[in-house]
Amino acid sequence: MKILIWAERKKLRRSKIVLTAVFATVMVAVIVFAQGQFVFNGSRYVDSAGWFMTTAQSLATFYVLPAVIALVGSYMICREEQEDTQKSLHMIPIDETRLTTAKMIVLLAFSVLIYLLLFVITFLCEVVLHFEALTAAMIFTFFKVYLLDGIGVFLAVAPIVALVAWIKKSYWLALVFAEIYSFTGLFVSMSSMLKTFYPITAAFNLSGYYEASTTQIIGSVISLILCGCLAVAILAGLKRRTH
Amino acid sequence: MDGYIIETRQLTKVYGEQTAVNNVDLHIKPGRIYGLLGRNGVGKTTIMKMVLGLTPITSGEVDVFGKNIKGCEKRVYPRIGAIIETPGFYPNLTGTENLEIFAKLRGTTCPDAVKNALEIVGLPYKDKKLFSKYSLGMKQRLGIANAILHDPELLILDEPTNGLDPIGIAEVRNFIKDLSVVRGKTILISSHILSEVALLADDIGIIDHGVLLEENSLEELQKKNNKYIMLRVSDVPKAALILEQQFKLKDYSVQDDHVLRLYDTSLDMAAINKALMMQDIAVSGAQLCNDTLEDYFKKITGGEGIA
Numbered sequence: 126m127k128i129l130i131w132a133e134r135k136k137l138r139r140s141k142i143v144l145t146a147v148f149a150t151v152m153v154a155v156i157v158f159a160q161g162q163f164v165f166n167g168s169r170y171v172d173s174a175g176w177f178m179t180t181a182q183s184l185a186t187f188y189v190l191p192a193v194i195a196l197v198g199s200y201m202i203c204r205e206e207q208e209d210t211q212k213s214l215h216m217i218p219i220d221e222t223r224l225t226t227a228k229m230i231v232l233l234a235f236s237v238l239i240y241l242l243l244f245v246i247t248f249l250c251e252v253v254l255h256f257e258a259l260t261a262a263m264i265f266t267f268f269k270v271y272l273l274d275g276i277g278v279f280l281a282v283a284p285i286v287a288l289v290a291w292i293k294k295s296y297w298l299a300l301v302f303a304e305i306y307s308f309t310g311l312f313v314s315m316s317s318m319l320k321t322f323y324p325i326t327a328a329f330n331l332s333g334y335y336e337a338s339t340t341q342i343i344g345s346v347i348s349l350i351l352c353g354c355l356a357v358a359i360l361a362g363l364k365r366r367t368h
Numbered sequence: 369m370d371g372y373i374i375e376t377r378q379l380t381k382v383y384g385e386q387t388a389v390n391n392v393d394l395h396i397k398p399g400r401i402y403g404l405l406g407r408n409g410v411g412k413t414t415i416m417k418m419v420l421g422l423t424p425i426t427s428g429e430v431d432v433f434g435k436n437i438k439g440c441e442k443r444v445y446p447r448i449g450a451i452i453e454t455p456g457f458y459p460n461l462t463g464t465e466n467l468e469i470f471a472k473l474r475g476t477t478c479p480d481a482v483k484n485a486l487e488i489v490g491l492p493y494k495d496k497k498l499f500s501k502y503s504l505g506m507k508q509r510l511g512i513a514n515a516i517l518h519d520p521e522l523l524i525l526d527e528p529t530n531g532l533d534p535i536g537i538a539e540v541r542n543f544i545k546d547l548s549v550v551r552g553k554t555i556l557i558s559s560h561i562l563s564e565v566a567l568l569a570d571d572i573g574i575i576d577h578g579v580l581l582e583e584n585s586l587e588e589l590q591k592k593n594n595k596y597i598m599l600r601v602s603d604v605p606k607a608a609l610i611l612e613q614q615f616k617l618k619d620y621s622v623q624d625d626h627v628l629r630l631y632d633t634s635l636d637m638a639a640i641n642k643a644l645m646m647q648d649i650a651v652s653g654a655q656l657c658n659d660t661l662e663d664y665f666k667k668i669t670g671g672e673g674i675a
């Protein structure tokens with residue numbers, strides 16, 4: 126398994142899609158920062174400590190990162206077929222279930238890393254802007270939010286990754302699906318009932334960005350775990366189909 | 369034990385309406401190079417895929433290393449190196465990086481495996497060029513390198529010289545020969561180029577429209593294509609008797625009701641002619657023929673010929 130994960134990581138070297146993902150993350154930070162220049166009640170948004178870190182992760186999750194993560198995941202799974210390496214892997218032999226598991230683990234790591242990248246960017250900006258106002262507890266809370274966002278969003282988009290692998294069309298479909306999916310989260314978040322269970326907003330409940338009761342958090346966790354199970358079920362079915 | 373590395377019995381593959389491979393019995397002996405020869409689309413790749421368990425077999429059986437392949441593909445894969453058609457690699461990585469991934473996934477222990485394999489196929493080690501920028505010939509070479517990376521006993525190479533320049537073809541031919549002669553590997557190779565197979569293979573299987581028309585060693589095949597005298601006579605059995613008795617001739621064959629082939633071209637045809645006439649056998653033609661392997665293939669593939 127370690128070797129499979131090592132190989133998956135190695136395969137992403139110089140990958141344009143990964144570079145695009147990193148670029149998109151940086152762009153989100155830039156755009157949110159630009160938005161923070163608007164004045165409200167006499168002061169700029171960015172002037173209040175923590176605003177940047179809070180807004181960046183929420184907007185990133187509604188508009189950009191789930192799509193990007195789903196894209197990278199589908200790309201990792203679809204590429205073996207598109208680049209015709211499947212035969213070579215099959216003849217090593219590599220077990221497909223283990224291969225897919227390795228890919229999903231790498232995707233989880235990627236999802237967390239992308240969120241942590243956003244965390245580092247926003248954190249550095251906050252430090253520059255208002256160093257005095259920051260407390261260690263606050264930083265730690267944000268770190269937790271970003272980290273759990275990363276894990277939660279991975280679980281939320283996992284079924285989309287599996288589904289696109291199933292459809293076997295272009296992995297760009299994953300981008301489209303995940304974009305619609307995460308954008309819908311904006312509307313869902315208006316209902317407190319729906320937002321507990323809708324996977325994208327459930328990630329916020331889990332991470333602590335939304336204030337949520339314990340029951341709501343449990344509901345969200347269950348919803349995300351179900352997402353994970355759904356993805357596993359689709360991938361297992363996919364394996365059965367190819368045999 | 370019958371000692372075949374690969375043996376197929378009544379191997380058949382049907383794609384929808386089309387029978388791509390039809391009751392093929394292949395026999396591949398250890399340590400030899402077996403050339404599977406046939407034109408485009410006759411089923412060479414399909415046979416190889418079935419031997420490797422890459423595509424389901426419609427009917428028939430495949431034994432590899434003396435065991436039925438069905439169900440134990442995974443156990444024999446480490447002993448086989450194969451390229452089927454043009455193999456794919458990760459385009460965002462260099463050739464060396466690609467091979468390093470495959471070597472590691474295979475659990476290859478030899479630290480120089482990648483370097484050696486690249487050296488054999490004539491690609492530079494640690495080159496900066498990405499696979500996506502490779503030429504067809506380079507891709508093919510990398511495919512071969514990947515097939516020999518783990519030093520397998522059996523190589524199955526589907527048109528390995530596809531896309532290579534003449535010098536490259538000669539290089540590949542030489543090291544395939546080397547692998548067989550020096551290292552005792554068994555090699556199954558497919559090609560649509562007759563001259564290639566004739567230069568390389570020990571045994572040849574000729575396939576046309578999914579049917580194995582002939583399976584023989586190269587020597588035997590070449591023997592069939594020696595020079596011979598074609599003798600057209602009115603009564604073949606009687607003529608044969610005379611040839612045997614009067615001329616002590618053994619090296620001949622009966623082609624059909626009216627044609628004999630004499631493989632000794634130094635015969636005194638005038639004397640033979642005369643002797644046959646004396647016995648009331650009409651000789652309507654005597655002709656020195658010189659079939660090449662190519663003529664032979666043309667004949668057995670029903671006139672379509674080959675490369």
Ligand SMILES: Nc1ncnc2c1ncn2[C@@H]1O[C@H](COP(=O)(O)OP(=O)(O)OP(=O)(O)O)[C@@H](O)[C@H]1O
Pocket residue numbers: 383388406407408409410411412413414415560
């Ligand atoms: N997946 C498939 N579905 C349907 N028909 C197929 C499939 N693969 C191959 N065939 C058909 O089976 C026949 C044999 O194909 P195959 O690829 O084995 O030929 P080949 O001898 O390898 O030819 P070439 O020299 O061009 O590589 C062809 O007529 C081809 O159209």
Ligand SMILES: [Mg+2]
Pocket residue numbers: 412413414453526527
């Ligand atoms: Mg072929």
